[in-house]
Amino acid sequence: TYQVTTTLANGEISTVYGGHTRGATPGPVALKIADDTSDNDLLQHEIRVIGMLAAASEQPDGPIVHIARPRDQFRTSDGRLGTVFDHLDGFDLTQVRDRCRARGEPGLPPKHLIWVLRRALAALGLAHKAGILHGNLDPAHLLVRPHDHNVWVIDWCWAVVNPARTGQGFKVINEVYSAPEVRDRGRPTPASDLYALGKCAIHAVGGDPATKTLPDMDPRLARFLKFMAVESQGGRPQDAWELYQQVGLLRKQIWGAHEFVPLEL
Ligand SMILES: Nc1ncnc2c1ncn2[C@@H]1O[C@H](COP(=O)(O)OP(=O)(O)OP(=O)(O)O)[C@@H](O)[C@H]1O
Ligand SMILES: [Mg+2]
Structure with missing residues (x-):
């Protein structure tokens, strides 16, 4: 009971x-x-x-x-x-952003965004390898546990399973976060989830996902986030695992050797 x-x-x-x-x-x-x-x-x-x-x-x-x-x-x-x-003891990305804003920052600090991205990309990489697209990623569907850097991707109701084989299309349009191919009833591919994740990241750091404007940050990271959310399905990243590696490299370039810093919210 x-x-x-x-x-x-x-x-x-x-x-x-x-x-x-x-x-x-x-x-x-x-x-x-x-x-x-x-x-x-x-x-x-x-x-x-x-x-x-x-x-x-x-x-x-x-x-x-x-x-x-x-x-x-x-x-x-x-x-x-x-x-x-x-019950998952995490905050969704909007709650995370707002708590950072409450103490005067534009949003989640980029150094923390990096591990959120890595965890989310690992989850997507696993799903995509199994032929599953999430299909409805938005900030409410990423739950973050700050102290140990845990991230859960939730709400798989709208997932598209093996679209190439089954012919399944997208099940839902999310006004701000869905890639253009969702509205155009195009082909679901991993790049569609990566677009949505890029926009979630823009939202988390305190940018505007509708216009893709970003607060001040390292230009390499800004370029990376905008690359994820390129409008053209073929022109943006296609592979979550590749991006996972790239995020690791980017972290090293910007901040040097990795050091675990718990996020306080
Ligand atoms: N296991 C969980 N632990 C804690 N909070 C949760 C959990 N599952 C969901 N939530 C909270 O509830 C919100 C909604 O969850 P979810 O997106 O799965 O359902 P929904 O939006 O009601 O369903 P749908 O989008 O399919 O209509 C999440 O954003 C999260 O804040
Ligand atoms: Mg939901």
Whole structure:
């Protein structure tokens, strides 16, 4: 049984509640419940996709990627599907930006953006290798735990699975964060997620993702972020793992040898 204590978010197709579970493994949970039975299939799709990601993450190559796996599933008395996740103790990218702003910075300091990008790129690299595109990345779908540099990519309801083989198209348009090919009903490719991630990064550091303007920062990093969000699908980066390596190099060029600095929010 679950005890609901708060409403965490009101999404487009579901509401996410915070609560606790008792029983064998007690602890804080997030309950994601469909607003309408017609949206059950999207929640079911998310569970299937996360299962594929979890299986892919068990392969030992590559950096650690944290996948938030569902711990349970239920139906409300009126037939709506609910998914039970462990409660993730992170802040989304807008909360991160706003907390940095509150102490007088334009947004998340670039030195911290670097590890957020690396963690997010590792998650996307894993997904893309498994044939899965996230399809709806925005600042609410990246949860950051500041003290140990943990990043979760969440909300896989809109994921596109093996588009080349299945012919699946994009499932949703996000006004600011979707790449142009989403609106044009074009071909979903990894570059589409990378565009959205680039815009999320611009948002996090305190820039404007709509116009791609950035606060003052090292020009090499500014160029990198704008490269991720190039309008032309073929003209922007295509491979999350390659970008992951490039972000590492960029960090070294700008700041020298890596040193772990916990983020205080
Ligand atoms: N496991 C979790 N732990 C803590 N917070 C969560 C968790 N899952 C979701 N949230 C919070 O709820 C918000 C919405 O979650 P999510 O995007 O998965 O659902 P949604 O937006 O309601 O669904 P949809 O976009 O599919 O309609 C997230 O941005 C996050 O702030
Ligand atoms: Mg969402």
